[in-house]
Amino acid sequence: MKFIFSHTRRLLKLLGFSIISLILLFFLLNWIFPLPDQIEYSTIITDNKGDVIHAFLTRDQQWRMKTELNEISPLLRKTIIAKEDKYFYYHPGVNPFSLGKAFLRNIFYGRRLSGASTITMQVARAMEPKRRTYWNKLVEIFRSIQLERKFSKDEILQLYLNLVPYGGNIEGVKSASLLYFKKGPDHLSLAEITALAIIPNRPSSLVIGKNNDKIVEERNKWLKKFSHEKLFTEKEIQDALSESLTASRGTVPNFVPHLAYKLKKQGGDIIKTNIELNTQMKIEKLVADHSKELRLKNIHNAAVMVIDNTTHKIIAYIGSSDFRDTIDAGQVNGAAAIRQPGSTLKPLLYGLCIDKGLLTPKRVITDVEVNYQGYAPENYDKKFNGYVTMEYALEHSLNIPAVKSLHALGKDNLIQKLSTCNFKQIRKDQIKLGLSMILGGCGTTLEEMTGLYSVFANEGNYIQPAYLQFEHPGIPKRIISPAATFMINEILSKINRPDFPLNWGSTVHMPRIAWKTGTSYGRRDAWSIGYNRHYTVGVWVGNFSATGVPELSGANVATPLLFKIFNTIDYDADEEWFRQPEDCGLRIVCSETGLPPGDYCNNRVTDYFIPMVSSAKKCDNMQEIMVSADEKISYCKTCMPENGYKKKIYKIISPEMQRYFEENGIAYQKIPVHNPACEKVFKEGAPLVISPSNGNEYLINKNKPEPLQLRCNTGNDVAKVYWYINNKFYKAADANSRQFFIPDEGPIKISCTDDKGRNRDIWIKVRYVNL
Numbered sequence: 227m228k229f230i231f232s233h234t235r236r237l238l239k240l241l242g243f244s245i246i247s248l249i250l251l252f253f254l255l256n257w258i259f260p261l262p263d264q265i266e267y268s269t270i271i272t273d274n275k276g277d278v279i280h281a282f283l284t285r286d287q288q289w290r291m292k293t294e295l296n297e298i299s300p301l302l303r304k305t306i307i308a309k310e311d312k313y314f315y316y317h318p319g320v321n322p323f324s325l326g327k328a329f330l331r332n333i334f335y336g337r338r339l340s341g342a343s344t345i346t347m348q349v350a351r352a353m354e355p356k357r358r359t360y361w362n363k364l365v366e367i368f369r370s371i372q373l374e375r376k377f378s379k380d381e382i383l384q385l386y387l388n389l390v391p392y393g394g395n396i397e398g399v400k401s402a403s404l405l406y407f408k409k410g411p412d413h414l415s416l417a418e419i420t421a422l423a424i425i426p427n428r429p430s431s432l433v434i435g436k437n438n439d440k441i442v443e444e445r446n447k448w449l450k451k452f453s454h455e456k457l458f459t460e461k462e463i464q465d466a467l468s469e470s471l472t473a474s475r476g477t478v479p480n481f482v483p484h485l486a487y488k489l490k491k492q493g494g495d496i497i498k499t500n501i502e503l504n505t506q507m508k509i510e511k512l513v514a515d516h517s518k519e520l521r522l523k524n525i526h527n528a529a530v531m532v533i534d535n536t537t538h539k540i541i542a543y544i545g546s547s548d549f550r551d552t553i554d555a556g557q558v559n560g561a562a563a564i565r566q567p568g569s570t571l572k573p574l575l576y577g578l579c580i581d582k583g584l585l586t587p588k589r590v591i592t593d594v595e596v597n598y599q600g601y602a603p604e605n606y607d608k609k610f611n612g613y614v615t616m617e618y619a620l621e622h623s624l625n626i627p628a629v630k631s632l633h634a635l636g637k638d639n640l641i642q643k644l645s646t647c648n649f650k651q652i653r654k655d656q657i658k659l660g661l662s663m664i665l666g667g668c669g670t671t672l673e674e675m676t677g678l679y680s681v682f683a684n685e686g687n688y689i690q691p692a693y694l695q696f697e698h699p700g701i702p703k704r705i706i707s708p709a710a711t712f713m714i715n716e717i718l719s720k721i722n723r724p725d726f727p728l729n730w731g732s733t734v735h736m737p738r739i740a741w742k743t744g745t746s747y748g749r750r751d752a753w754s755i756g757y758n759r760h761y762t763v764g765v766w767v768g769n770f771s772a773t774g775v776p777e778l779s780g781a782n783v784a785t786p787l788l789f790k791i792f793n794t795i796d797y798d799a800d801e802e803w804f805r806q807p808e809d810c811g812l813r814i815v816c817s818e819t820g821l822p823p824g825d826y827c828n829n830r831v832t833d834y835f836i837p838m839v840s841s842a843k844k845c846d847n848m849q850e851i852m853v854s855a856d857e858k859i860s861y862c863k864t865c866m867p868e869n870g871y872k873k874k875i876y877k878i879i880s881p882e883m884q885r886y887f888e889e890n891g892i893a894y895q896k897i898p899v900h901n902p903a904c905e906k907v908f909k910e911g912a913p914l915v916i917s918p919s920n921g922n923e924y925l926i927n928k929n930k931p932e933p934l935q936l937r938c939n940t941g942n943d944v945a946k947v948y949w950y951i952n953n954k955f956y957k958a959a960d961a962n963s964r965q966f967f968i969p970d971e972g973p974i975k976i977s978c979t980d981d982k983g984r985n986r987d988i989w990i991k992v993r994y995v996n997l
């Protein structure tokens with residue numbers, strides 16, 4: 227008795243010792259051989275509904291898509307567990323009973339080890355495929371225990387469903403259901419699930435599309451077994467048994483290729499976009515048809531992006547008209563490419579100028595020749611328009627008023643706002659950029675431009691447009707005031723304007739939109755970006771090869787596509803337009819300056835303005851001047867005679883406008899010459915030398931020296947000027963005339979004195995070179 231007792235105790239001790247040793251051994255091995263659970267999945271791109279719209283092969287050329295937990299339907303789970311591993315939720319990774327049974331069977335029948343694999347063990351095998359030996363079976367058991375320790379049962383089932391082979395290069399139930407049944411795993415029927423479930427047993431002889439009869443036969447055997455086990459209702463089984471199998475292997479969807487490649491770089495197994503596939507496909511068709519027409523004009527590429535203005539989501543994205551087109555570099559993503567923006571930054575500029583109080587829609591700007599340190603911008607048609615309002619300048623996309631406005635605003639103010647709107651290249655080039663940036667002398671992308679224009683649809687706030695679902699919408703950033711935004715929207719939504727596309731029919735059925743076109747230097751890029759309350763649509767048309775084409779202009783090749791897109795996605799939408807915000811007022815202004823009328827202003831119009839912001843300076847365009855009875859001489863307060871004079875109203879015309887009138891043969895009322903006997907020395911109003919440009923260096927061709935031009939702007943009352951080169955008298959000339967001289971090498975002082983004795987000096991440097 228005592229012997230037996232001590233024997234049992236010793237046995238128990240031994241058993242306890244063995245168990246502790248085994249546990250310690252497990253932890254040691256677990257530490258040395260961690261679970262190789264870094265699985266590479268196919269990157270999949272989904273649309274706003276969660277459907278796969280694009281997918282990429284893994285590096286080992288497999289379709290191995292990750293099934294999400296919510297895609298594992300109760301039906302799928304139940305069927306797989308019933309077929310593969312009934313006790314899945316109860317065993318610790320290995321099922322000792324069936325393992326023991328299989329072991330004995332193997333010994334008695336001398337067969338190779340088979341069966342008895344739990345779902346967990348199958349996961350272990352799929353992670354590290356190995357030959358079937360006793361040793362490898364032990365490794366598999368070890369791995370299974372590791373898996374159970376690390377993951378929940380549902381996660382293990384998910385891993386199983388992700389890794390199970392379905393023949394060819396198809397792995398996982400998601401890839402299989404997509405390729406064979408063109409739907410997600412959560413939409414599979416009992417018959418489909420059962421058919422898929424038997425394939426992993428014999429993937430090479432049970433191929434969907436080739437051996438469907440055999441698969442149905444095998445499927446029905448399992449369905450009957452399920453019926454026997456009362457897993458499903460008799461109706462469910464009968465429906466499944468009678469379901470035919472017509473599936474065959476299809477292809478993986480490959481929509482939105484440019485966006486798919488762009489987002490893949492950011493990583494992730496499942497990239498959930500906001501793309502509305504239906505809208506995307508409609509626009510793709512429009513872009514393809516439009517590109518076909520343009521090909522005849524030697525224009526080969528186009529890109530489009532659409533933002534939903536209420537959700538700030540990017541719902542359509544087209545990088546080129548045809549991704550598969552290898553001749554015209556269809557793989558290039560035109561929406562992300564850096565291109566010159568032409569005139570498309572002008573609306574933002576004018577909006578900023580309104581907020582600075584510099585401009586309102588009716589403010590008058592002079593569109594005449596200017597020169598900023600040697601930079602002399604020209605208009606598109608090489609003509610000058612004299613007096614223009616800001617709204618006219620924007621509608622007609624005039625260049626000189628834009629450059630002048632940017633000069634007045636300061637380019638850093640514009641750059642800072644563009645940086646806030648995520649303009650990357652502009653932020654990078656900040657220091658290099660000059661006034662020409664407002665005419666397109668900078669680098670932008672369609673993505674950036676479309677995001678910028680959504681500001682106008684959002685009361686002047688920038689909210690970064692979202693590619694991805696659940697992306698944090700970002701804090702709205704104030705770019706321009708609601709009032710300035712409203713004024714720009716009113717101007718850009720006018721139909722009657724020069725950049726309305728030729729040959730475009732009626733606008734009756736078109737939704738109301740605001741839009742702006744742009745054409746880059748050398749006619750390489752055509753832009754048209756439009757918006758209303760619902761959408762912001764950006765269109766770029768051009769050649770990836772950067773070839774310029776004479777027919778290329780924003781109005782004629784980009785705007786028609788923009789209109790077609792709005793007609794398609796926003797047809798018959800409600801006509802609700804942007805409302806005038808509270809910070810935007812109306813006032814009467816003088817139509818000749820756009821300022822509140824002065825005492826002598828006769829022509830008045832109404833204009834929008836921002837109280838306390840817009841300039842409240844009274845118009846002094848018309849002034850009372852004292853002149854002699856014969857109106858030949860004008861007087862100032864110091865030189866007016868005691869009698870024999872009269873008062874007359876004159877329009878004050880700036881020197882640059884006088885020049886413009888003279889050069890264009892336009893008659894204007896001149897203020898009589900100032901009293902020659904006037905003693906007052908004019909401190910102000912010395913001539914402004916506009917050529918050559920003060921401080922510049924001029925290179926002169928040694929072999930063929932070209933003369934430099936002498937030009938100046940003078941006061942209203944100046945008739946003659948006197949030019950001096952290095953303090954030596956050179957020439958007397960009419961105030962508005964152009965004179966020429968060939969300079970010597972070195973630093974040169976140029977002086978210009980007017981007939982009132984007012985003088986201006988400038989300095990330039992001249993270098994003779996072989997050009």
Ligand SMILES: [Zn+2]
Nearest residue numbers: 816827845847
């Ligand atoms: Zn006035």
Ligand SMILES: [Zn+2]
Nearest residue numbers: 861862865904
């Ligand atoms: Zn005087």
